[in-house]
Structure formats: C-alpha cells, structure tokens
Amino acid sequence: EEDSNKPEEKKNMDSTDQEKADQKKAGERLVKDEEREKGEVAGDAYIRYAKAGGICLALLCICIQGIGRSFEITATFWLAIWSEDMLSAAQSGNPFTKDETSRYAGIYALFGVLGVFGLGFRGIFLATHRLHASKKIHDGITDAILRAPVAFFDVTPIGRVLNRFAADMDKLDLELTQTISQGISTTFNVLGAIGAIIVSTKGTFLIPLVPLGYMYYLVQKWFRKTSTELQRVTSVANSPIFADFSQTLSGTSTIRAYGVQTGFFEKCKQSFDNMNASYMLVQLVNYWLSLRLDVMGGLIAAFVGAVALGTLDSGLIPAGYLGLALSYSIEMTTYLKFGVQMLARMEADMSSVERILYYTDNIEPEAPDRIPDQDPAEGEWPSKGEIQLAHASMRYRDGPLVLKDLSFTVKPGEKVGVCGRTGSG
Numbered sequence: 001e002e003d004s005n006k007p008e009e010k011k012n013m014d015s016t017d018q019e020k021a022d023q024k025k026a027g028e029r030l031v032k033d034e035e036r037e038k039g040e041v042a043g044d045a046y047i048r049y050a051k052a053g054g055i056c057l058a059l060l061c062i063c064i065q066g067i068g069r070s071f072e073i074t075a076t077f078w079l080a081i082w083s084e085d086m087l088s089a090a091q092s093g094n095p096f097t098k099d100e101t102s103r104y105a106g107i108y109a110l111f112g113v114l115g116v117f118g119l120g121f122r123g124i125f126l127a128t129h130r131l132h133a134s135k136k137i138h139d140g141i142t143d144a145i146l147r148a149p150v151a152f153f154d155v156t157p158i159g160r161v162l163n164r165f166a167a168d169m170d171k172l173d174l175e176l177t178q179t180i181s182q183g184i185s186t187t188f189n190v191l192g193a194i195g196a197i198i199v200s201t202k203g204t205f206l207i208p209l210v211p212l213g214y215m216y217y218l219v220q221k222w223f224r225k226t227s228t229e230l231q232r233v234t235s236v237a238n239s240p241i242f243a244d245f246s247q248t249l250s251g252t253s254t255i256r257a258y259g260v261q262t263g264f265f266e267k268c269k270q271s272f273d274n275m276n277a278s279y280m281l282v283q284l285v286n287y288w289l290s291l292r293l294d295v296m297g298g299l300i301a302a303f304v305g306a307v308a309l310g311t312l313d314s315g316l317i318p319a320g321y322l323g324l325a326l327s328y329s330i331e332m333t334t335y336l337k338f339g340v341q342m343l344a345r346m347e348a349d350m351s352s353v354e355r356i357l358y359y360t361d362n363i364e365p366e367a368p369d370r371i372p373d374q375d376p377a378e379g380e381w382p383s384k385g386e387i388q389l390a391h392a393s394m395r396y397r398d399g400p401l402v403l404k405d406l407s408f409t410v411k412p413g414e415k416v417g418v419c420g421r422t423g424s425g
Contacts, residue, residue: 041228041347045354049176053133061125062184068118069188073196075111080320082108122181130177137353138169140360147365154396159243164359167238168352176349183342190335193328197300200325201307202317208303212296219296220340223289224347230282231348235355237275244268289344290337297333304329384412 050058082104089096096104141164197205248255248264255264304325311317317325376382387410394403410416 040225041350041354045350045357048357049133049353052136053129057125057129061122061129064118064122065184065188068115068122069192071111071115071118073192075108075115076324078108078111080324084318084320126177126181134172137172137356141356144360144363148363149366152363157243158246160239162242162246163239164356166242167235168355171349171352179342179346179349183346186335186339186342190339193332193335196328197304197325200321201304204307212299215296216336219292220343223285223340224344226285227282227344228347228351230278230285232351234275234278234282235351237278240271241275244271286341289340293337293340294333297336300332301329386410386412
C-alpha cells in the first residue's frame, strides 16, 4: 500500500515544483517594457485636449486667427490699390489731394489695427485654454496615480511616473500651446499666401498648384510620420534617465558600501547617450525637410517670375499685383518650411498628451474610499472596538497564497503584535 502511494506523492511533488518554477520565471519579468504607441497620434487625443481647455475657446482661437490673417492680406492688397490709383492720378495730371491720401491711409491703418486686435485676442484665448487644459489633464493623471494599486508600482519604475509629471507635463504647460499657436498661424499664413498669389496672378497659379500641392502632401506626410515616431522614442528614452537618477539618490549609501559607483555612472551615461542619439535623429529629419521645401519654394518663385515676364507686354496683371505675388512667393518657402515643422512638432508634442491620457485611462484604480451602500445603518454603528477576520487569504499579485484561510478575533482593549520575517510586510 505504501508503494502504491509513492507515485501519487511523486506526481504531487512534481506538480508543485513545476508551479514554483513557473512562478519564478514570471517573477524574472516583473517590470514591463514601457508602452509606446505607433503610427499617427489618435484624433481622440486632439479632441480631449481641446475639450479639456474648452471647445469654444479652441474654436474661437482658430476663427480669430483666420479673421486676423485676412485683415493683414487685405491691407497689402489695399496698399497695392493705393499705389496704382496714386500713380494713375499723377499720370493724368490730377494728383491726390490731402483728403484723398488721408482716406487711403486711414483705411490701410484700420486693416492693420484689426489685424493686431486679432493677434491680441488670439493670445488671450490661447493662454486661457492652456491653463484650463493643463490643470484638468494634470488633475486626471494625479488622481489616477494616487488611486493606483500597489501592483502598478511593482511593475512600473518610478522614473516612468516622474517622466509623465516632469517632461510630458512640461510640454503641455510650456511648449504645446506655443506650438499650436504657431501651427495655426503658419497654416493661415500658407493659405493666405496661396490665395494672395492666385488673386495676384489672375488665377494662373492654379496650374502648378495641384502638382506642387501633391508633392507638399507627400513630403509632409513622410516627415510627420517619422518625426512623431522619433519623438515617441525620445520620450521613452527619457524614462531611464529619471529612473536611474531617482534610484541613485535613494540608494547612495548602498552603492558606496558595495563600491559600485562606476557601474551606476556608466549606466547613467548609456541612458544619456540613447536619449541624445534619438534627439540627433530628430534634428537630421528637420534638415531633410528643409532641403525639399526650399526646392518647392524656388519652383513657386520661378513660376511667378515666368508669369511676370510672359504678361509684361499684354498688361494682363498690374505691376502692383505682380509685386505682391513675387513677395508672397518668396515668403512661401519660409511659410511651408515652418508650417510643416510646426504641424509635425504639434503632433510630436501631442504624443505627450497621449502618454498622459494612457495612464489616466488604463490604470485600474483601487476600490472607492467610501461605498455608501456598505455603511451601517444609522443606530447600528459598532459600540465596541472588536475586530473579526474570517477565512482571509492573500497573495502578492499573481503569486501563491501567503495567507491561507486566516481567522482571528481582536477583542476590545487587546494589544496585538504581528511578527514576520524582514520584508514580509
């Protein structure tokens, strides 16, 4: 009978050993790799950021920027009309009177003042939106971290959490709004310049606009995708720097006691090298973009120059309008280059919003601080300090049970001491 029980006992021992081996293997991979999104930043991140600061304020910023830019362009066209009318009046022997000059100057000044007011109101609305959005998003991630279970901190280095509150929140507080402001401004500058060139050249600019627009779309698409991914890599590369620094500060005495300063120093240097390598790639991508947009800007200026020479004798396009077209064609190079960079930078900075919202949405919180349905009814509160614990079993994460079917009662006035090995909690 004893011999027949031995295979059963051996099988149970093998099963237990296998279970322990599986748990040990799982424990070796306690800290997870930091999450990183791929592809374009989800549109939900833009919508939630706009809603966090106020959707009405966001729409007002866009509308006021467009109105202000239209006043600026109208002022330049009014200046061209003014110069043409003044030249015609002088050639006909009836030069402008003081009142006529004042009227033209007053209308030009009015357009300029309205453009300045547009810029001023846009700045006020953007600052208000930034304040509200940063506060709401910061409150959201703070609440998520404070209510996160202990299991979250077991698998997440503190450097990743600090990276969200330091580098990512810094982008929201300081850089993102400025990038959005410049991106919106440059977008309207590009649209305004294209519209001004079309009007100035009497529609002939529409001929090269389609192929140039398609080329521009391809270039900015390649650039934005690459720039966004590199910015994500840079954000992830920042986390080890924060983690190494915080661990070194908290364990300085232990590091010195074991004499492993060199190892920690080399690890910190490696983290900085990885971050700098990703940052250098971001700069090289910007140089790649600048070269191609310079070529496109040169093509636009060459076309406007060809139109000017081709219509010189026919007088199809007034000289003042040709001057405006040449002026805006030269500026288009700067507008295109800066516009794509700002749009790509805005998308890259929005990846910080994406990273913060990931923690806000995906960290499973602990139980609520108070569950009203579980409160004792009025008049049924305990009248004595007695605690009863019945059949309690607990474990660390997915490991084996460390407390198994524990039951005890602590009577009023008793003193209880809990004994366990170091680190048992």
